[in-house]
Amino acid sequence: MSDKITTKTRVRLILESSEEARNQSQVCVCTYWTLELEELGYNANSISAGNLFDLIKQKKLTSAETIRRTKCKLQEEITELRGSTYEHRKEILEPHIRDMYRKTAREKHEEEIQRRMFEM
Numbered sequence: 001m002s003d004k005i006t007t008k009t010r011v012r013l014i015l016e017s018s019e020e021a022r023n024q025s026q027v028c029v030c031t032y033w034t035l036e037l038e039e040l041g042y043n044a045n046s047i048s049a050g051n052l053f054d055l056i057k058q059k060k061l062t063s064a065e066t067i068r069r070t071k072c073k074l075q076e077e078i079t080e081l082r083g084s085t086y087e088h089r090k091e092i093l094e095p096h097i098r099d100m101y102r103k104t105a106r107e108k109h110e111e112e113i114q115r116r117m118f119e120m
Contacts, residue, residue: 008074011067011074015028015074022075022081022082022083022084022086025068028067029064037052037055
C-alpha cells in the first residue's frame with residue numbers, strides 16, 4: 001500500500017490547522033500546492049512562475065478545482081472545518097442565487113410557452 005497522502009486527508013489537515021484556509025479556497029489551494037512543491041523538491045518561495053505553470057500543465061500538482069471541491073465537501077460534512085464565513089454564505093447568499101436561478105428557469109418556461117403559442 002502506498003504511503004501517499006490522499007487529497008481528502010491533506011485538505012482536512014490544512015483546514016484543521018488554518019482558519020484562513022477554512023474561509024478562503026485560494027489560501028487552501030496555495031497551502032496544498034506548497035506542500036506538494038516541497039515533496040517534489042521545490043521551494044515555494046523561490047520557484048519561478050514559469051516552473052510553477054509547467055508543473056500545473058504537466059499535472060504534477062493537484063488541480064485547484066479538485067482541492068476546492070474537496071474543501072467544500074469536507075466543510076459540508078464536518079461542521080468543525082467550516083470557516084467563520086460559511087454560515088453567512090449559506091444563509092445570506094445561497095437563497096439569492098437560488099432565486100436568480102428560479103427566475104431564469106421561469107423566464108425560460110415563459111419563453112417556451114410563447115414559442116409554442118406561435119407554432120399553433
